[in-house]
Amino acid sequence: MKAWEMTNTIEEDQRLPNQRAGDAEVEVGALEALGVRVTYLPVGADNAGRNAANDEALEAYRKAHGYVHMDVLEVSPSTLPNYRQKLREFFEEHIHADEEVRYVVDGSGYFDVRDARDEWVRMHVTPGDLLVLPAGIYHRFTLDTGDYIRAIRLFREAPQWVPIPRPDAERHAARQRYVHELRTRNGEPAAVRA
Numbered sequence: 001m002k003a004w005e006m007t008n009t010i011e012e013d014q015r016l017p018n019q020r021a022g023d024a025e026v027e028v029g030a031l032e033a034l035g036v037r038v039t040y041l042p043v044g045a046d047n048a049g050r051n052a053a054n055d056e057a058l059e060a061y062r063k064a065h066g067y068v069h070m071d072v073l074e075v076s077p078s079t080l081p082n083y084r085q086k087l088r089e090f091f092e093e094h095i096h097a098d099e100e101v102r103y104v105v106d107g108s109g110y111f112d113v114r115d116a117r118d119e120w121v122r123m124h125v126t127p128g129d130l131l132v133l134p135a136g137i138y139h140r141f142t143l144d145t146g147d148y149i150r151a152i153r154l155f156r157e158a159p160q161w162v163p164i165p166r167p168d169a170e171r172h173a174a175r176q177r178y179v180h181e182l183r184t185r186n187g188e189p190a191a192v193r194a
């Protein structure tokens, strides 16, 4: 999975890389310092030849991390009801009270997270990438120009999707916990801007 620093504003299309000038790549270690975990579980093929999860590897991962629940989300103009509205919601900066865990089995897309300086870092996820965003981190999602992703969503509790937008999220316990953890881990003040 590749990650890079993003431009502050999107001039043309959110589905383009929008990478900041100067080859500003971000290493996995820097993502981990933000509490983001990236794992790679290779995908296989199902009976119809479509990309599918590697069931054994996924089972082992779920068991090890307590992700008892899962479902599949296919994001594309033809498969997702209220596609445009949904994409608008996904791309609105938000947090969740719990982790966001996504295992990409087909297609691709971008998850953007705010770093400790409150700048956007963009991650390009492709089949096999399993991404864990910690509770309380500001983030958003968009498809890339392929306009298609199929991801397995993993949960410890019953599946739900409750985005808490900025600035309301500033007061949320999950946000405050996250900022505290970030400061403790990195020993530097994390930007907190409403």
Ligand SMILES: CSCCC(=O)/C(O)=C/O
Pocket: 073, 075, 090, 100, 102, 109, 139, 140, 141, 149, 151, 161
């Ligand atoms: C490919 S997962 C779609 C985006 C999503 O579920 C989410 O929570 C974005 O923040």
Ligand SMILES: [Fe+2]
Pocket: 094, 095, 096, 100, 139, 140, 163
């Ligand atoms: Fe989210």
